[in-house]
Amino acid sequence: MKRVPQILTSLGILLLVGGWWVGYRGDMAMAKKIERKSVEVRLLDESPNPNAGSGKNAPGFVVPAVERSDKEWANRLTMEQLRIGRAHGTERAFCGVFHDTKKNGVYFCAGCGLPLFKSDHKFDSGTGWPSFFQPFAEENIGETTDNSYGMSRTEVHCVRCGTHLGHVFPDGPKPSGLRYCINSAVLNFQESGPEPKTATLLLGAGCFWGVQAAFDELPGVTKTEVGYAGGWTKNPTYKEVCGDGTGHAEVVKVEYDPSKVSTEKVLEYFFKIHDPTTLNRQGPDVGDQYRSAIYFTRPEQESGARRVMGRLTEAKKFPRPIVTQVDLAGPYTPAEDYHQKYHAKHGGGCALPR
Numbered sequence: 419m420k421r422v423p424q425i426l427t428s429l430g431i432l433l434l435v436g437g438w439w440v441g442y443r444g445d446m447a448m449a450k451k452i453e454r455k456s457v458e459v460r461l462l463d464e465s466p467n468p469n470a471g472s473g474k475n476a477p478g479f480v481v482p483a484v485e486r487s488d489k490e491w492a493n494r495l496t497m498e499q500l501r502i503g504r505a506h507g508t509e510r511a512f513c514g515v516f517h518d519t520k521k522n523g524v525y526f527c528a529g530c531g532l533p534l535f536k537s538d539h540k541f542d543s544g545t546g547w548p549s550f551f552q553p554f555a556e557e558n559i560g561e562t563t564d565n566s567y568g569m570s571r572t573e574v575h576c577v578r579c580g581t582h583l584g585h586v587f588p589d590g591p592k593p594s595g596l597r598y599c600i601n602s603a604v605l606n607f608q609e610s611g612p613e614p615k616t617a618t619l620l621l622g623a624g625c626f627w628g629v630q631a632a633f634d635e636l637p638g639v640t641k642t643e644v645g646y647a648g649g650w651t652k653n654p655t656y657k658e659v660c661g662d663g664t665g666h667a668e669v670v671k672v673e674y675d676p677s678k679v680s681t682e683k684v685l686e687y688f689f690k691i692h693d694p695t696t697l698n699r700q701g702p703d704v705g706d707q708y709r710s711a712i713y714f715t716r717p718e719q720e721s722g723a724r725r726v727m728g729r730l731t732e733a734k735k736f737p738r739p740i741v742t743q744v745d746l747a748g749p750y751t752p753a754e755d756y757h758q759k760y761h762a763k764h765g766g767g768c769a770l771p772r
């Protein structure tokens with residue numbers, strides 16, 4: 419008789435602990451989700467030379483965390499990048515492209531364009547992997563405890579998109595005593611130097627016929643082309659993009675001469691010619707292919723974009739919040755010939771942006 423209440427008590431405790439654990443895990447998952455919604459990071463300033471020091475003088479921004487589906491990742495990363503960056507793999511020592519690089523510049527995330535390391539902090543560790551004694555900015559690097567292979571190591575990843583970078587060990591040189599051991603495959607490199615002769619942005623602002631015509635009139639723009647970007651299918655056609663389900667936006671590839679028109683001037687013009695506050699819609703054109711989007715190809719273009727958006731928001735230029743997507747450019751596919759310079763050739767078509 420006495421055993422039954424004992425069993426019930428044990429069962430009760432078990433249920434209580436179990437319930438707490440499920441709740442705790444649920445809270446943790448929730449906290450993680452909320453945490454990933456936006457992150458505070460440091461971006462590369464729009465100057466030809468990377469910021470000096472630890473990156474503390476780089477401007478700070480609160481930006482949305484980058485979350486992509488598996489098919490979106492698969493469309494923009496190589497098999498090697500997927501294996502390392504998304505599946506926590508490691509490249510072979512002395513095989514990565516940057517293990518011996520001594521050029522001056524900034525290493526940024528291949529997944530989202532966030533600046534992660536600088537050549538000033540790179541050193542030859544003799545390990546065969548690119549090694550740095552400190553990151554571009556502490557804010558940009560996330561850490562987790564990695565207990566795989568019977569070791570306890572500190573894993574490091576891009577704080578914005580979660581791409582696995584490598585590990586950090588406490589055996590680095592002074593002043594930090596740290597060694598960030600990083601896989602080349604998940605890094606892109608931008609060499610320091612004078613401003614490039616041309617820079618490129620992929621800009622989505624509704625039907626690309628009118629947007630191209632508008633950018634052809636902006637002084638300093640050297641070339642425009644219409645195409646598709648930002649989705650998860652390879653080499654999309656107009657018909658597929660119209661049909662929804664490719665994730666691609668109609669974009670104009672805008673090439674400009676930064677000595678004649680700055681990135682911020684190009685983007686101020688971009689915000690003048692469309693409504694950046696309507697999600698997946700531009701006037702009568704409805705669908706995610708008409709979304710407002712800025713796809714940057716150089717990391718300093720992102721800080722320019724976020725500065726312009728901040729100024730417009732502060733000045734209350736729009737009655738509603740700006741919903742423009744800002745992201746590192748992924749694969750771009752030129753549109754079919756009959757879409758190129760459509761307005762110049764035919765006039766009419768979709769309405770010219772306001």
Ligand SMILES: [Zn+2]
Binds near residue numbers: 528576577579581
């Ligand atoms: Zn990233």
